[in-house]
Amino acid sequence: xxxxxxxxxxxxxxxxxxxxxxxxxxxxxxxxxxxxxxxxxxxxxxxxxxxxxxxxxxxxxxxxxxxxxxxxxxxxxxxxxxxxxxxxxxxxxxxxxxxxxxxxxxxxxxxxxxxxxxxxxxxxxxxxxxxxxxxxxxxxxxxxxxxxxxxxxxxxxxxxxxxxxxxxxxxxxxxxxxxxxxxxxxxxxxxxxxxxxxxxxxxxxxxxxxxxxxxxxxxxxxxxxxxxxxxxxxxxxxxxxxxxxxxxxxxxxxxxxxxxxxxxxxxxxxxxxxxxxxxxxxxxxxxxxxxxxxxxxxxxxxxxxxxxxxxxxxxxxxxxxxxxxxxxxxxxxxxxxxxxxxxxxxxxxxxxxxxxxxxxxxxxxxxxxxxxxxxxxxxxxxxxxxxxxxxxxxxxxxx
Amino acid sequence: xxxxxxxxxxxxxxxxxxxxxxxxxxxxxxxxxxxxxxxxxxxxxxxxxxxxxxxxxxxxxxxxxxxxxxxxxxxxxxxxxxxxxxxxxxxxxxxxxxxxxxxxxxxxxxxxxxxxxxxxxxxxxxxxxxxxxxxxxxxxxxxxxxxxxxxxxxxxxxxxxxxxxxxxxxxxxxxxxxxxxxxxxxxxxxxxxxxxxxxxxxxxxxxxxxxxxxxxxxxxxxxxxxxx
Numbered sequence: 001x002x003x004x005x006x007x008x009x010x011x012x013x014x015x016x017x018x019x020x021x022x023x024x025x026x027x028x029x030x031x032x033x034x035x036x037x038x039x040x041x042x043x044x045x046x047x048x049x050x051x052x053x054x055x056x057x058x059x060x061x062x063x064x065x066x067x068x069x070x071x072x073x074x075x076x077x078x079x080x081x082x083x084x085x086x087x088x089x090x091x092x093x094x095x096x097x098x099x100x101x102x103x104x105x106x107x108x109x110x111x112x113x114x115x116x117x118x119x120x121x122x123x124x125x126x127x128x129x130x131x132x133x134x135x136x137x138x139x140x141x142x143x144x145x146x147x148x149x150x151x152x153x154x155x156x157x158x159x160x161x162x163x164x165x166x167x168x169x170x171x172x173x174x175x176x177x178x179x180x181x182x183x184x185x186x187x188x189x190x191x192x193x194x195x196x197x198x199x200x201x202x203x204x205x206x207x208x209x210x211x212x213x214x215x216x217x218x219x220x221x222x223x224x225x226x227x228x229x230x231x232x233x234x235x236x237x238x239x240x241x242x243x244x245x246x247x248x249x250x251x252x253x254x255x256x257x258x259x260x261x262x263x264x265x266x267x268x269x270x271x272x273x274x275x276x277x278x279x280x281x282x283x284x285x286x287x288x289x290x291x292x293x294x295x296x297x298x299x300x301x302x303x304x305x306x307x308x309x310x311x312x313x314x315x316x317x318x319x320x321x322x323x324x325x326x327x328x329x330x331x332x333x334x335x336x337x338x339x340x341x342x343x344x345x346x347x348x349x350x351x352x353x354x355x356x357x358x359x360x361x362x363x364x365x366x367x368x369x370x371x372x373x374x375x376x377x378x379x380x381x382x383x384x385x386x387x388x389x390x391x392x393x394x395x396x397x398x399x
Numbered sequence: 400x401x402x403x404x405x406x407x408x409x410x411x412x413x414x415x416x417x418x419x420x421x422x423x424x425x426x427x428x429x430x431x432x433x434x435x436x437x438x439x440x441x442x443x444x445x446x447x448x449x450x451x452x453x454x455x456x457x458x459x460x461x462x463x464x465x466x467x468x469x470x471x472x473x474x475x476x477x478x479x480x481x482x483x484x485x486x487x488x489x490x491x492x493x494x495x496x497x498x499x500x501x502x503x504x505x506x507x508x509x510x511x512x513x514x515x516x517x518x519x520x521x522x523x524x525x526x527x528x529x530x531x532x533x534x535x536x537x538x539x540x541x542x543x544x545x546x547x548x549x550x551x552x553x554x555x556x557x558x559x560x561x562x563x564x565x566x567x568x569x570x571x572x573x574x575x576x577x578x579x580x581x582x583x584x585x586x587x588x589x590x591x592x593x594x595x596x597x598x599x600x601x602x603x604x605x606x607x608x609x610x611x612x613x614x615x616x617x618x619x620x621x622x623x624x625x626x627x
Contacts, residue, residue: 124553187518191427192427194425195425195429196427200599201425201597201598201599203597204527205520
């Protein structure tokens with residue numbers, strides 16, 4: 001019998017600039033939040049295992065061994081802790097590994113914390129650090145960065161399917177509308193289509209970052225942390241928790257070629273598709289069952305492409321749904337009700353955990369007024385690492 | 400009479416600057432920012448806007464605010480030659496201030512850029528407006544620029560690809576503190592102005608009227624819990 005594993009605690013820092021703080025402190029803050037939410041702050045040593053997701057603390061803030069450091073800050077010794085690094089998909093990978101640990105029977109309660117401090121260094125340097133996940137000789141040494149890949153991908157997509165820069169701006173407007181209402185979002189301000197696409201001054205106000213991607217097509221550089229408490233719902237320890245668990249119904253992950261040029265079609269994100277298929281299969285669901293999704297829109301084009309790969313829209317048609325408002329909070333299929341990476345921010349190691357926190361908030365009905373999805377049953381997240389070469393999809397259910 | 404005569408001896412010679420025509424920019428938030436030249440009699444509201452930031456160490460606001468405060472006084476009391484002050488105002492509320500001065504008809508000396516409302520590239524727009532004034536309206540061929548913060552370095556030295564003139568020190572030197580002098584030339588400006596500088600002119604009278612009376616901000620993201 002498959003283990004029933006639920007989320008019983010969530011924690012989140014306000015994303016933004018936490019560069020004056022220690023990374024382990026920021027993660028401990030989110031962890032404490034989750035332990036309080038789970039009602040086990042005083043009994044925190046009941047946690048059997050801590051998994052910490054972080055992409056590059058050594059490069060961003062000259063710090064290592066943050067998992068055990070955080071446990072010590074939480075006064076949780078001797079609970080074991082390990083670090084999980086899988087690029088910007090580290091967060092969802094940690095959730096997946098926590099799930100596996102519980103399913104294996106080794107662990108009944110797991111604390112998963114994802115965190116990153118990226119703003120101790122400049123945005124330019126942070127872009128360089130993130131680019132270290134690219135192929136060293138074939139990509140990084142050629143000057144490629146993630147925004148440049150995003151720009152090339154967007155250009156190909158636009159040429160093939162007829163999507164326009166204005167369509168990308170519509171995604172940003174929608175994400176910022178949601179993020180403006182999210183207490184944890186980095187950018188809590190709206191933007192208008194007139195200002196960033198249609199108006200006379202839009203070309204400079206919304207300047208190019210990597211053509212055709214503009215500043216409002218791109219996520220900010222963000223610090224922050226998020227945390228989850230997972231439990232085997234059938235173990236004796238499940239009785240420790242008062243809140244009704246949000247069940248993890250499906251988990252899937254996949255890897256694609258490291259070098260993008262080795263893919264048969266650079267517009268196909270096979271790892272996203274396969275991760276999504278695995279998650280659907282495990283959950284016994286189809287794309288039509290999904291009530292809302294948190295997708296990895298480090299660039300707005302990725303929200304469109306990922307939504308197509310996981311079957312929420314026909315290939316090349318998602319931007320038409322955005323035009324019709326189908327992905328807004330009140331639309332047929334809300335996407336990124338949190339504001340997504342675009343507005344909420346993208347502290348790389350935290351993002352996958354943060355996405356799942358949002359699934360739980362929505363499924364519990366705890367999102368802020370104005371951005372609560374109406375009566376959701378299943379939420380899906382896709383955490384995307386590299387340029388699509390390591391991807392984790394998670395489906396959560398309100399039983 | 401004697402006082403007036405002495406005062407005249409203290410005042411620097413003036414070139415007579417060409418007025419800078421107001422423009423408006425729709426910020427990403429959809430808010431309209433009017434960029435216009437300040438009038439001397441507005442110095443009070445400008446000083447009141449700058450003053451709270453003197454105590455903010457983050458991002459070098461303290462240095463920039465202190466120096467701008469002094470420069471605004473110098474402008475108001477006729478102790479700085481050929482200075483101009485531009486303001487960005489949203490519904491009259493000051494979102495940012497820039498100031499600069501002309502050394503002569505061909506050389507501008509960029510002083511400071513102070514962003515009050517952050518996250519909407521207000522400072523970037525106002526800096527571009529300052530350069531626009533020097534080169535397009537005052538006719539300068541070059542503007543000397545220094546950066547006092549990493550943000551300034553990224554925004555001006557890197558994004559404008561400014562010429563590094565620091566090796567020519569002391570023959571070439573900015574007036575502010577002896578920092579490395581960089582230069583925006585007319586050629587560099589022509590290369591970047593389409594992507595850096597924007598604004599709609601003329602500003603419709605009803606929008607211009609919103610910026611006629613400047614208002615001090617009641618909130619500063621730099622100062623949590625600020626109360627005036």
